[in-house]
Amino acid sequence: MKQLGIVFVVALLCVPSLAQAQRAGWLSDAVDLKEGDIVTVVIDEQTEARERVSEVGSSRRGLSTNLSADINGESTFGATSIGTGLNADSRNVGEAGRTGDLFGVVSTRVIEVDENGLATIEGKKMVTIDGRKQEISVTGVVRPEDLSSRNVIQSSRLADASIQYEGVDIQPKKGIFGKILSILWP
Numbered sequence: 001m002k003q004l005g006i007v008f009v010v011a012l013l014c015v016p017s018l019a020q021a022q023r024a025g026w027l028s029d030a031v032d033l034k035e036g037d038i039v040t041v042v043i044d045e046q047t048e049a050r051e052r053v054s055e056v057g058s059s060r061r062g063l064s065t066n067l068s069a070d071i072n073g074e075s076t077f078g079a080t081s082i083g084t085g086l087n088a089d090s091r092n093v094g095e096a097g098r099t100g101d102l103f104g105v106v107s108t109r110v111i112e113v114d115e116n117g118l119a120t121i122e123g124k125k126m127v128t129i130d131g132r133k134q135e136i137s138v139t140g141v142v143r144p145e146d147l148s149s150r151n152v153i154q155s156s157r158l159a160d161a162s163i164q165y166e167g168v169d170i171q172p173k174k175g176i177f178g179k180i181l182s183i184l185w186p
Helices: 002-014 176-184
Strands: 038-067 080-113 119-129 132-142 152-154 159-167
Touching (some): 038 119, 038 132, 080 132
Parallel strands (some): 038 152
Antiparallel strands (some): 038 080, 119 132, 132 159
């Protein structure tokens, strides 16, 4: 019985686990990727953009004319004056802001591995919720050392990443009366 236990332990040490079998070597953290392998991408993206524009303008114009003639100290034409003026001030202020969050998990496929071991991945996920189609697509380049032992990578670790989300706008459905009213009254 003791010999059977020793043989079992030796067999376990000689056969690598599934996670180790995917590794490039016993001492390496890099996964040995090849075309067709599946890589799971955990998407956790936040973006924020702000813009503020301020413009101040001022304009002033004036025109003035005087005409007078003096003969021997007496004014024969009289004092005549013509004047016009224009003052204008304007101030324009604008502010815009936009934030976006995208969370999801997409399984991608390795489509190419270059000579340095960098893998190009691409994948899509289509989900239909309440009759509305939503699609997330991911492409990018993965370094093998960034992958977990289960072939999972965070979207922030992708090089040349392209993450796209397309979906139908969520709006309430309009009846016939609502459609006619929206034509007449925007």
